[in-house]
Amino acid sequence: MSLSMGACPHAWQQHHLHHRGRMWAASPAFRRQLFLLRSLAPTCADGGRASSSSLRPHLMYAAAGPVYEADAEAVVRRITPPLDRARHKGQAGKIAIIGGCREYTGAPYFAAISALRVGADLSHVFCTKDAATVIKSYSPELIVHPILEESYSVRDDERESVSSSILAEVIKWMERFDCIVVGPGLGRDSFLMDCVGNIMRHARQANIPTVVDGDGLFLITNNIGLVEDNSLAILTPNVYEYKRLVQKVLNCEVNEENASEQLTALCQKIGGVTIMRKGKADLISDGKKVTQVSTFGSPRRCGGQGDILSGSVAVFSSWARHFLLSNEQPKETSVNPMVLGCIAGSLLLRKAAALAFEKNKRSTVTTDIIEFLGQRFVVSALDFHLVWQSFYLKISFLCCSLEDICPAGR
Ligand SMILES: NC(=O)C1=CN([C@@H]2O[C@H](COP(=O)(O)OP(=O)(O)OC[C@H]3O[C@@H](n4cnc5c(N)ncnc54)[C@H](O)[C@@H]3O)[C@@H](O)[C@H]2O)[C@@H](O)CC1
Ligand SMILES: Nc1ncnc2c1ncn2[C@@H]1O[C@H](COP(=O)(O)OP(=O)(O)OP(=O)(O)O)[C@@H](O)[C@H]1O
Ligand SMILES: [Mg+2]
CATH class of the missing domain: 3.40.1190.20 (Ribokinase)
Structure with a gap:
């Protein structure tokens, strides 16, 4: 990943990315993503009140000052x-x-x-x-x-x-x-x-x-x-x-x-x-x-x-x-x-x-x-859902196949 544009030998590609980036930046989807990211890390100055969000369910004052539990899965995604x-x-x-x-x-x-x-x-x-x-x-x-x-x-x-x-x-x-x-x-x-x-x-x-x-x-x-x-x-x-x-x-x-x-x-x-x-x-x-x-x-x-x-x-x-x-x-x-x-x-x-x-x-x-580092997404709620679906499909498929090979009654 090249972070500095000037260092990249593929200027056309960078231009393309830059252009795509500008379009993406203007899109509502990006603004929503940015809002969500921002809301994961509230500022201490406002105590997090100004940007309260359902993504931050756990507010704690145990350590004399607001500490928010990050929605870390959302950040990773x-x-x-x-x-x-x-x-x-x-x-x-x-x-x-x-x-x-x-x-x-x-x-x-x-x-x-x-x-x-x-x-x-x-x-x-x-x-x-x-x-x-x-x-x-x-x-x-x-x-x-x-x-x-x-x-x-x-x-x-x-x-x-x-x-x-x-x-x-x-x-x-x-x-x-x-x-x-x-x-x-x-x-x-x-x-x-x-x-x-x-x-x-x-x-x-x-x-x-x-x-x-x-x-x-x-x-x-x-x-x-x-x-x-x-x-x-x-x-x-x-x-x-x-x-x-x-x-x-x-x-x-x-x-x-x-x-x-x-x-x-x-x-x-x-x-x-x-x-x-x-x-x-x-x-x-x-x-x-x-x-x-x-x-x-x-x-x-x-x-x-x-x-x-x-x-x-x-x-x-x-x-x-x-x-x-x-x-x-x-x-x-x-x-x-x-x-x-x-x-x-x-x-x-x-x-x-x-x-x-x-x-x-x-x-x-x-x-x-x-x-286990590569298996992190398997445990997320979203992927668990997908894994469960594919597991269910595989089981159904297996049952069908078994029935074809060994029809009931034989
Ligand atoms: N397999 C490896 O090669 C490993 C090497 N490591 C490296 O080892 C080097 C030293 O790191 P450490 O985290 O072991 O650092 P230290 O050598 O400072 O600490 C070793 C252990 O000594 C004890 N200790 C240290 N300071 C203490 C204090 N003030 N009071 C009471 N107990 C104290 C703690 O149990 C601590 O975990 C680092 O370069 C680190 O990266 C570690 O990352 C562990 C794994
Ligand atoms: N008591 C604990 N309970 C749960 N997780 C912990 C606890 N202490 C440390 N961790 C987690 O373990 C990870 C490594 O922290 P740790 O304090 O062992 O680092 P370290 O001493 O620098 O390790 P290393 O041996 O690699 O130098 C961190 O993500 C930390 O959150
Ligand atoms: Mg260490």
């Missing part, structure tokens, strides 16, 4: 692009994971393969040399770049040149990506952190949306300038990562009684970023709205589920961005594609985890959940 035969490779998304070191090879793999399983066309991993062969051996689907270095493999006098060549190598690829995910399995080596900081600065200059997770959050917590005022940044902290972020940025402890206000304050203090605070319910905010996804997933808390989430959020936020950009939403709209991406990713992971748990119970591991 609207932002997911159709499987169009006219599309070519790359248009459904090109994602890169910056992570993977000696200790952690699972996390970048989980994030990268999840991006593919959700529906992206290409998934890259930029990792250390030690991790690359291992990650490649997990899956031939991934494009693995063994370019990062840790302190132990770089002499002091080489640091500067190695750092520049790492950046140059990533820059060669950067413009192609619709979103990068920084942090799954990255480790906390100081030289590596410096290099990844440079990569993040470049991604920002190039307007590439960036999901920051795992050790990427450790990096930005100590260098908040890396994401400050970046509306294309999404932070996905778990309970400990959130605690560290609150302590560093707000200079206080996590306050559960005031959860939504504290999350809003954190987003505002960092400036324009979107934060998804993971937990029993995932709380999502961009400093203006607080939405939650609390669909029940699984009681298993095996490591790696956050990695599935970061890869999925990268794809969904790219799709949401593309949906809103190509449909030329009016300037005054308050829909934030980064928030929509978080809502969709959270629902997907939770539904897949629920299905995996149903099958594997306590032995459920992250790989089991990934297997």
Whole structure:
């Protein structure tokens, strides 16, 4: 999926899309879709009253401030692009994971393969040399770049040149990506952190949306300038990562009684970023709205589920961005594609985890959940209806066939 018009080699196609987009933007159907999307994420300023909608059935004040349950299934349906035969490779998304070191090879793999399983066309991993062969051996689907270095493999006098060549190598690829995910399995080596900081600065200059997770959050917590005022940044902290972020940025402890206000304050203090605070319910905010996804997933808390989430959020936020950009939403709209991406990713992971748990119970591991990522729509009410219909037709057909072969009475 090419988000920047200028970067696309098929100008005629872009023109056509642009034209179609304008017609679509003017259509009542699009306006209705936009209204529905907007109504999924009410602003805190008006407490959501101005845009109340039947799509937001659960309003809660439990966390001192309005938190709305997102209609996440509706978000997934609207932002997911159709499987169009006219599309070519790359248009459904090109994602890169910056992570993977000696200790952690699972996390970048989980994030990268999840991006593919959700529906992206290409998934890259930029990792250390030690991790690359291992990650490649997990899956031939991934494009693995063994370019990062840790302190132990770089002499002091080489640091500067190695750092520049790492950046140059990533820059060669950067413009192609619709979103990068920084942090799954990255480790906390100081030289590596410096290099990844440079990569993040470049991604920002190039307007590439960036999901920051795992050790990427450790990096930005100590260098908040890396994401400050970046509306294309999404932070996905778990309970400990959130605690560290609150302590560093707000200079206080996590306050559960005031959860939504504290999350809003954190987003505002960092400036324009979107934060998804993971937990029993995932709380999502961009400093203006607080939405939650609390669909029940699984009681298993095996490591790696956050990695599935970061890869999925990268794809969904790219799709949401593309949906809103190509449909030329009016300037005054308050829909934030980064928030929509978080809502969709959270629902997907939770539904897949629920299905995996149903099958594997306590032995459920992250790989089991990934297997179910493609089956998410089966569980939605609409598709359940379709599945039931086709099941009913198949049963009827089978009964007829059996009767032909074995007529009653023989
Ligand atoms: N298979 C893999 O390769 C995996 C690698 N992972 C990577 O591992 C790296 C570290 O992430 P983690 O989430 O494990 O981070 P941490 O190493 O900070 O946390 C590990 C665990 O230690 C405990 N802990 C951490 N801080 C604590 C505190 N302040 N008080 C009490 N207990 C505390 C918690 O149980 C936590 O889940 C990241 O790069 C991450 O992406 C994880 O994603 C899990 C899967
Ligand atoms: N107590 C809980 N109940 C239900 N779901 C939860 C709970 N805690 C976390 N989750 C869900 O699990 C997913 C991963 O969150 P988690 O806190 O495990 O991330 P993480 O620690 O970063 O994972 P990883 O091991 O991949 O680093 C999120 O979608 C989150 O909503
Ligand atoms: Mg994590």
